[in-house]
Amino acid sequence: MKTRLLTGLLSLLMPAMVLAGEYDLTVDRVEIDTGDFVKEGIGYNGKSPGPVMRFKEGENVRINVTNNLDEMTSIHWHGLILPFDQDGVPGISFPGIKPGETFTYEFPIQQAGTYWFHSHSGFQEPDGAYGSIVIEPEGREPFRYDREYVVQLTDKHPHSGDRIMRNLKMMPDYYNREQQTVGEFFSDVSENGLMNTVRDRMAWGGMRMMKADVEDLQGFTGLINGKGPDQNWTGLFEPGERIRLRFINSSAMTYFDIRIPGLDMTVVQADGNNVQPVNVDEFRIGVAETYDVIVRPKDEQAYTIFAESMGRSGYARATLAPEEGMEAAVPQLREPARLTMADMSGMHGMDHGSMAGMDHGNMEMGSSEDMAGMDHSSMEGKDHSNMSSMDHSNMKGMDHSGMAGMDHGSMAMGKESPSDPFYAKGSGLVPTAANGGKFLSYADLKAQNPLYEDREPTREIELRLTGNMERYTWSINGVKYEDADPIRLKYGERVRFKFVNETMMTHPMHLHGMWSILDVGAGQWNPIKHTVSVQPGTTVYMETEVDEPGQWAFHCHLSYHAAAGMFRKVIVEGGPESKQAKTDVIAEEGGEA
Amino acid sequence: MNASKVFLVAASMSMSAAAIAAGAHGGGHGAGSGEPGKASEAARTITVEMYDNYYEPEEVSVETGETVRFVVKNEGSLVHEFNIGTPSMHEGHQKEMMMMVEHGVIQGGKLNHDMMSMDMGNGKTMKHDDPNSVLLEPGQSKEVVWKFTEKGDIEFACNVPGHYQAGMYGDVNFE
Numbered sequence: 001m002k003t004r005l006l007t008g009l010l011s012l013l014m015p016a017m018v019l020a021g022e023y024d025l026t027v028d029r030v031e032i033d034t035g036d037f038v039k040e041g042i043g044y045n046g047k048s049p050g051p052v053m054r055f056k057e058g059e060n061v062r063i064n065v066t067n068n069l070d071e072m073t074s075i076h077w078h079g080l081i082l083p084f085d086q087d088g089v090p091g092i093s094f095p096g097i098k099p100g101e102t103f104t105y106e107f108p109i110q111q112a113g114t115y116w117f118h119s120h121s122g123f124q125e126p127d128g129a130y131g132s133i134v135i136e137p138e139g140r141e142p143f144r145y146d147r148e149y150v151v152q153l154t155d156k157h158p159h160s161g162d163r164i165m166r167n168l169k170m171m172p173d174y175y176n177r178e179q180q181t182v183g184e185f186f187s188d189v190s191e192n193g194l195m196n197t198v199r200d201r202m203a204w205g206g207m208r209m210m211k212a213d214v215e216d217l218q219g220f221t222g223l224i225n226g227k228g229p230d231q232n233w234t235g236l237f238e239p240g241e242r243i244r245l246r247f248i249n250s251s252a253m254t255y256f257d258i259r260i261p262g263l264d265m266t267v268v269q270a271d272g273n274n275v276q277p278v279n280v281d282e283f284r285i286g287v288a289e290t291y292d293v294i295v296r297p298k299d300e301q302a303y304t305i306f307a308e309s310m311g312r313s314g315y316a317r318a319t320l321a322p323e324e325g326m327e328a329a330v331p332q333l334r335e336p337a338r339l340t341m342a343d344m345s346g347m348h349g350m351d352h353g354s355m356a357g358m359d360h361g362n363m364e365m366g367s368s369e370d371m372a373g374m375d376h377s378s379m380e381g382k383d384h385s386n387m388s389s390m391d392h393s394n395m396k397g398m399d400h401s402g403m404a405g406m407d408h409g410s411m412a413m414g415k416e417s418p419s420d421p422f423y424a425k426g427s428g429l430v431p432t433a434a435n436g437g438k439f440l441s442y443a444d445l446k447a448q449n450p451l452y453e454d455r456e457p458t459r460e461i462e463l464r465l466t467g468n469m470e471r472y473t474w475s476i477n478g479v480k481y482e483d484a485d486p487i488r489l490k491y492g493e494r495v496r497f498k499f500v501n502e503t504m505m506t507h508p509m510h511l512h513g514m515w516s517i518l519d520v521g522a523g524q525w526n527p528i529k530h531t532v533s534v535q536p537g538t539t540v541y542m543e544t545e546v547d548e549p550g551q552w553a554f555h556c557h558l559s560y561h562a563a564a565g566m567f568r569k570v571i572v573e574g575g576p577e578s579k580q581a582k583t584d585v586i587a588e589e590g591g592e593a
Numbered sequence: 594m595n596a597s598k599v600f601l602v603a604a605s606m607s608m609s610a611a612a613i614a615a616g617a618h619g620g621g622h623g624a625g626s627g628e629p630g631k632a633s634e635a636a637r638t639i640t641v642e643m644y645d646n647y648y649e650p651e652e653v654s655v656e657t658g659e660t661v662r663f664v665v666k667n668e669g670s671l672v673h674e675f676n677i678g679t680p681s682m683h684e685g686h687q688k689e690m691m692m693m694v695e696h697g698v699i700q701g702g703k704l705n706h707d708m709m710s711m712d713m714g715n716g717k718t719m720k721h722d723d724p725n726s727v728l729l730e731p732g733q734s735k736e737v738v739w740k741f742t743e744k745g746d747i748e749f750a751c752n753v754p755g756h757y758q759a760g761m762y763g764d765v766n767f768e
């Protein structure tokens with residue numbers, strides 16, 4: 001009743017959506033001005049980013065997408081649970097949308113929260129074809145706020161996606177400006193001794209990777225809601241108000257570390273799903289992830305939303321202010337993180353013998369804090385048995401789920417040592433908050449209201465994330481997409497996926513169509529996500545209730561990794577007759593994904 | 594959401610054992626939020642239901658000098674607190690509550706009672722027994738009898754980490 005009234009009201013307020021649930025999108029060539037450069041790109045309804053699509057849980061939407069390009073296109077509704085033939089992946093869910101054609105998507109909205117949409121064709125998404133989705137829940141939310149803003153990030157590069165891919169294929173370090181120099185070699189020698197330095201360099205060379213490859217695409221301008229740092233997107237507030245910020249990382253390749261100096265942030269949602277609120281000073285948002293936070297600025301002043309890229313090669317910046325035109329100080333970029341040998345521990349074909357012989361001091365090229373992080377042999381988050389064997393008298397009698405619920409950072413470990421169970425021990429990548437405060441970890445994410453009953457998985461599937469940086473090939477279990485058989489799942493089963501990252505890069509793994517229940521060790525409170533980041537040298541588990549028939553994409557969401565082959569088709573066998581599809585027909589066409 | 598469940602005002606009644614116990618501690622935090630009430634002086638009962646993560650109702654009206662018996666029920670699936678205080682008192686208490694989470698006292702939907710009574714090494718425990726508040730597991734119900742001695746900026750709030758910030762508080766309005 002109430003729901004219908006509201007929907008009615010909404011459609012009155014928004015003339016573009018006269019018929020409740022009917023929406024139009026055009027896919028257009030657009031101009032993108034970052035403040036640093038102007039380029040041609042692709043957008044929706046004449047702009048990049050496209051509009052905020054506002055849906056209501058329980059409504060049926062019809063979305064007419066008109067392709068004004070001279071090439072095929074598609075729209076994928078990232079994170080939405082829908083029939084597979086509406087999922088928008090050419091070659092898997094449908095053939096794609098031809099130039100000049102209008103395709104009508106039609107599906108029920110069965111969830112609430114912050115999501116986004118983007119093209120799944122070629123490199124249209126890095127070229128600008130993305131927008132946001134905000135779904136109002138049917139009932140009340142488990143939190144309160146006075147106003148809300150979408151804060152959608154991207155890493156806009158002056159080169160087109162096609163050109164970037166060509167360059168990476170030709171020279172994988174084409175966009176890597178942070179490579180170590182001869183000068184650094186000598187400073188390492190003076191600090192670590194010649195033999196250790198040479199050995200370290202040789203180890204890296206043997207892995208066909210450059211040591212600074214935290215990011216393989218640099219030279220971008222960070223945008224927030226389409227605005228570069230100088231264009232300074234600004235969200236207004238009245239002091240004392242609670243503001244909900246819906247952060248969405250629509251980058252092609254870039255992870256961002258986000259903070260708002262002067263404001264605490266309370267994380268209330270991850271990937272569209274409510275989580276038990278966590279107060280943080282800073283958080284890292286992986287490519288394709290979303291985080292909703294609530295902030296409460298009490299003072300009549302401006303605050304900077306500062307999003308530094310994980311490799312510190314660039315940033316996005318925006319402002320929250322009581323009035324347009326006000327601004328606050330913009331922090332300096334911090335020193336780039338450097339991968340350590342720990343981040344490489346999962347790498348295939350490494351000579352472990354010579355590693356063991358190495359001076360440990362030399363394993364860490366970062367600060368001494370990283371060293372301290374190495375001592376925490378029992379912090380391995382994925383191995384729970386280690387945790388319960390910790391000698392901590394106060395831990396007696398605690399059950400397992402509770403332990404995982406604790407802030408690992410403060411568990412009898414030295415206060416300053418950064419450690420996070422979702423990073424390799426001794427990793428150079430473990431993020432720390434700029435103000436020394438709390439940095440969000442996956443281990444902090446607990447479902448607010450679990451969607452699924454916790455149950456034993458029916459089987460485990462191991463997916464090794466593999467690649468060869470020197471040839472810019474990325475794959476799963478050593479096989480790239482075009483050479484791989486699909487992953488076959490059975491409707492009704494609960495599959496445990498084991499990701500083993502054998503590369504030196506972080507991979508945001510995105511399973512379409514079904515939720516990824518991330519194992520943070522919290523049992524029934526494990527959060528559900530659509531994108532799961534797997535750090536170098538780590539193993540991460542997620543479980544999926546196979547509850548949607550059809551066929552789906554499953555891939556690394558770094559655009560150029562997906563295109564290089566870190567991608568799989570998932571086929572769900574069985575399920576309700578009516579929902580099973582003519583999947584064979586679709587599979588024949590397209591091939592682009 | 595059940596908007597009709599605003600106040601459940603019961604007729605005044607002679608106090609329960611729990612109310613006496615709650616009132617017996619005395620002390621309180623002073624400074625502007627009132628003081629522990631005597632159950633015998635409570636002229637009315639207000640039922641406050643706690644959900645994940647909000648209260649129903651989200652505001653109550655009292656008269657200056659009035660003693661109110663709050664019946665607090667945790668209808669959610671997480672541990673919640675009902676705490677009467679000023680915003681700055683809540684802020685201070687949130688640090689203590691953070692410690693309780695870090696030490697595993699509050700574990701999502703459960704309280705570790707052994708842990709709560711454990712000596713923290715300085716003779717202090719994490720019992721959470723101040724008379725202005727109750728900390729409840731899902732399904733539990735307890736009472737707080739409170740005298741609003743003077744007008745002030747008073748909220749009832751849940752200081753389980755993150756809950757207050759997410760909006761789990763209610764206003765005490767003075768008529």
